[in-house]
Amino acid sequence: MIQSLFNIDLPLIQAPMAGVQNVELAASVCEAGGLGSLPCAMLSPAQLVEQLDLLTQKTDKPFNLNFFCHTVTDYTSQQKQQWHNMLTPYFAEYEIDPQSLTAGASRQPINQAVVDIIAPYKPAVVSFHFGLPKHAIVAQIKSWGTKVISTATTLDEAIWLSENGADAVIAQGLEAGGHRGHFLSMDLSLQQTTEQLVKRCVEHLSLPIIAAGGIATPDDVKHMKALGASGVQVGSAYLLSKEAKTSALHQQAILEQAQDSTALTTLFSGRAARGIQNRVMLELGTMPEGVPSFPHASSAITALRTCAEKAGQSDFSPLWCGQKYIPRVGVSAADITHILMKKW
Known part of the structure; x- marks a missing residue:
C-alpha cells in the first residue's frame, strides 16, 4: 500500500494536470486524505514559489510536486x-x-535551479513524467526524505524506473488522458491497457504499482486493487470539480462528447x-x-x-480527457476522492 509510503490516509493520487488546476484542487485532495499534486513543469521560478507558498498555507498534509524530465531537442x-x-x-x-x-x-525539464527552489518545502513526493532526471538530482531529492515516483507505460519502463531510484511506479494505461509518459520508446504499438500493464508490473516488480487510466468509478478502483495495485492515480474525474480551473470550452467539450x-x-x-x-x-x-x-x-x-x-x-x-469519464459537475475534489475510494 502507498498509504504508509507517502503518509496518506487514502491510496489515491490526484494526477497533476497543467492548465486545468492550481493549488486549490491539490489542497482539496490532500485534505480528503489522498495525495494532491501540483503540476510544476510550466511554472516560472516566481510562479513555483508563489504556488508552493499557497499550497503549504492551505494544507499541512503530504503533497506531490510533478515535473517533466524530457530532453529538449533542437x-x-x-x-x-x-x-x-x-x-x-x-x-x-x-x-x-x-x-x-x-x-x-513552453515545457522545461527539471534542473538544479528548480531543485534548489523546492528544497526548503521538502515535499512528501516528487513525481516525474518521461522517465527520471539525472541520478544526482534524484539522490538529492530523496535525501530530504522525499519519495520519488514516475510514470511507466510498458513493463520495460517500469523495470528501468525501479532500477534507477523510483520508490513506486505509476502504471499508465492507454485509457489515460493527457500526455503519455513513455520514454524508452515512442512506439505506441507497445502501449497496453491499464489492466494489462498493472498485471505485468505487479507480476514482475516488488515496488508498489499505482494504476492510472480509465479509473472513473469506485468499481474501477476496486478492480485495480484486485489486480494487485497499491493505489490509483486519477485525473479526468476531477476535470469538472469545484476546484478545477478547466476552461468553459473544455468543460463544454467534456459534457457534449x-x-x-x-x-x-x-x-x-x-x-x-x-x-x-x-x-x-x-x-x-x-x-x-x-x-x-x-x-x-x-x-x-x-x-x-x-x-x-x-x-x-x-x-x-x-x-x-481520459477514455472513461463520468461527469461530476461542481462536486468538490474532496468529495470525488471519497466517492472513488469507498470500495477500496
Missing part, C-alpha cells in the same frame, strides 16, 4: 517551416503572421497525448508526419488556439 528552421506549412490555411483564416511566432519551449470520442494526438505538443477530438485533429489527422518534437509544436498551435478561443471555439485547444 528545433531547426526546416522543421519549423514544415510545421508552419501544414498550418498555413489556419494562419490565413485567423490572420496570423507565422513570422511573428516565437519558438521558445460522444462515446469513444478521445484519441491520442501529437498535434498540440509533439508528443502523444489523449484528448477529445476537435477540428484540427479531424482535419489534419491525429498524428500526421511533420509535427515537430516535444514541446516545439506548442508555440504555433497555441497562437491558433488563442485566436479560436477568443471566438468561442475549441478547434485548436488540447481537450485532455
Whole structure:
C-alpha cells in the first residue's frame, strides 16, 4: 500500500494536470486524505514559489510536486517551416503572421535551479513524467526524505524506473488522458491497457504499482486493487470539480462528447497525448508526419488556439480527457476522492 509510503490516509493520487488546476484542487485532495499534486513543469521560478507558498498555507498534509524530465531537442528552421506549412490555411483564416511566432519551449525539464527552489518545502513526493532526471538530482531529492515516483507505460519502463531510484511506479494505461509518459520508446504499438500493464508490473516488480487510466468509478478502483495495485492515480474525474480551473470550452467539450470520442494526438505538443477530438485533429489527422518534437509544436498551435478561443471555439485547444469519464459537475475534489475510494 502507498498509504504508509507517502503518509496518506487514502491510496489515491490526484494526477497533476497543467492548465486545468492550481493549488486549490491539490489542497482539496490532500485534505480528503489522498495525495494532491501540483503540476510544476510550466511554472516560472516566481510562479513555483508563489504556488508552493499557497499550497503549504492551505494544507499541512503530504503533497506531490510533478515535473517533466524530457530532453529538449533542437528545433531547426526546416522543421519549423514544415510545421508552419501544414498550418498555413489556419494562419490565413485567423490572420496570423507565422513570422511573428516565437519558438521558445513552453515545457522545461527539471534542473538544479528548480531543485534548489523546492528544497526548503521538502515535499512528501516528487513525481516525474518521461522517465527520471539525472541520478544526482534524484539522490538529492530523496535525501530530504522525499519519495520519488514516475510514470511507466510498458513493463520495460517500469523495470528501468525501479532500477534507477523510483520508490513506486505509476502504471499508465492507454485509457489515460493527457500526455503519455513513455520514454524508452515512442512506439505506441507497445502501449497496453491499464489492466494489462498493472498485471505485468505487479507480476514482475516488488515496488508498489499505482494504476492510472480509465479509473472513473469506485468499481474501477476496486478492480485495480484486485489486480494487485497499491493505489490509483486519477485525473479526468476531477476535470469538472469545484476546484478545477478547466476552461468553459473544455468543460463544454467534456459534457457534449460522444462515446469513444478521445484519441491520442501529437498535434498540440509533439508528443502523444489523449484528448477529445476537435477540428484540427479531424482535419489534419491525429498524428500526421511533420509535427515537430516535444514541446516545439506548442508555440504555433497555441497562437491558433488563442485566436479560436477568443471566438468561442475549441478547434485548436488540447481537450485532455481520459477514455472513461463520468461527469461530476461542481462536486468538490474532496468529495470525488471519497466517492472513488469507498470500495477500496
